[in-house]
Amino acid sequence: MDKQLIQQCGDELYQALTKKETLRPFTERFDDISIEDAYHISLRMVERRVQAGAKIIGKKIGVTSKAVQNMLNVHQPDFGYLTDDMAFSQGSEMPISDRLIQPKAEGEIAFILKKDLIGPGITNADVLAATECVMPCFEIVDSRIENWQIKIQDTVADNASCGLFVLGDTAISPSQVDLSTCGMVVEKNGQIISTGAGAAALGSPVNCVTWLANTLGEFGIPLKAGEVILSGSLVPLEPVQAGDFMTVSIGGIGSASVRFT
């Protein structure tokens, strides 16, 4: 795709985001759209958000479970950018009716970095050494593509289907918890709807952050000290609507909860 078309697609996505509209899948409109094209589109969409005053505070990793990888027929994750206007506090009300189109909740582990990570050549040891703490997190994903009819290029272009997120109020050193076996329990409106464990994301959430550091390294982009990295869902996606209340708890890490309005 040429630069002009990439810019146009990024602008369309930004408009869809701000006006809460959906778009036809790019993969239906452009036969030859590559994953690299899609990342350039997402960069344009994020650029528009930054121009409008948003600040980049971290990154999210998506497509980390085998089930979603099989659904999208890919064998690697994807990533998007987190901005400050996406972040909500523990227990707060999240206005999904105002902000999102077709939201779904994912329980995740967030990494907060204390050192830059610059790939390639980053190992899990580097990630653990660079991690200040891990926190419980809900990511509320959303798609600007109609009815979530996404192929991998569509979700990549759409900032990895990023919506909003909530961090819990516990922060645990990665040396205090086994991130591969730590269990996750998700409750919606007081009912347990799913359980999972750390290994659901590429075998370990640490693997996900390592993948991201090395992948971004190829483009010369570092993960920076202070950034929040959402490492990927450990449970199936759950559609949510205004009035729902959800809690995620993670063994050895803590819990996060959110009310949707």
Add this chain to the structure above:
Amino acid sequence: MGNLTKAQIEQLAEHCEKAELEAYEITKITDDFPDMTYEDAFDIQWEIRRRKEARGTKIVGMKMGLTSWAKMAQMGVEHPCYGFLADYFSIPDGGQIKHDELIHPKIEAELAFVTKAPLKGPGIHIGDVLRATDFVMPAVEVIDSRYKDFKFDLKSVIADNSSSSRFVAGGTMAKPEDLDLKNLGVVMEVNGEVVQLGAGAAVLGHPASSVAMLANMLGERGEEIPAGTFIMIGAITAAVQVNKGDSFCVRYQDLGTVSGKFV
């Protein structure tokens, strides 16, 4: 109330146990006895237990079955059930399980509670269970319904000793107060690949509630869980079919691993 005669109970116990001992499939027994009740079904299971004990087999513990939402959905039943564990079901951690002795085995990641005080229902709750628990340890159950294609209803499965066949206990033991049982994570790997994941809450909301339910179900028959009983709480994950040559390793948060191989 039971609808079957004592002779019918004995006949069905022999029918189900023979299928277990000789590893062949049978059709679900409610097809031939549609009027049988839950009490009949448990009578058949207790008769199988009596037959084994009469031959010198030792009963080494109890198990709960169909306790997770994943399992209930997988099997199309709405209530949990219990069964007993016989001495020859026990396989050491890291040991070998003979596939030919079984029909169509599946493995499930579980936890086991070992009691230090008796529990007698009705009215047993999670607090009673935690107080009466000596320690918790990881366990993997090998289930092997004697029913063709694992197709059964709850009464038939109860009469079949809730599909019990083998189990592997191992890993590390821990006091219940040192564990977050509800959020305790479990990762099941077969041949090195992650196949199932879950956390303790998948079992009736809290692993200890499974033991409480066992005490309350046994209480209905005037039975109790004696001190020193080994109790498997039911699957945290969906059951996974295994073939000859498969090896498994289940990793538990804070409790180590349990592994074995089908030969």
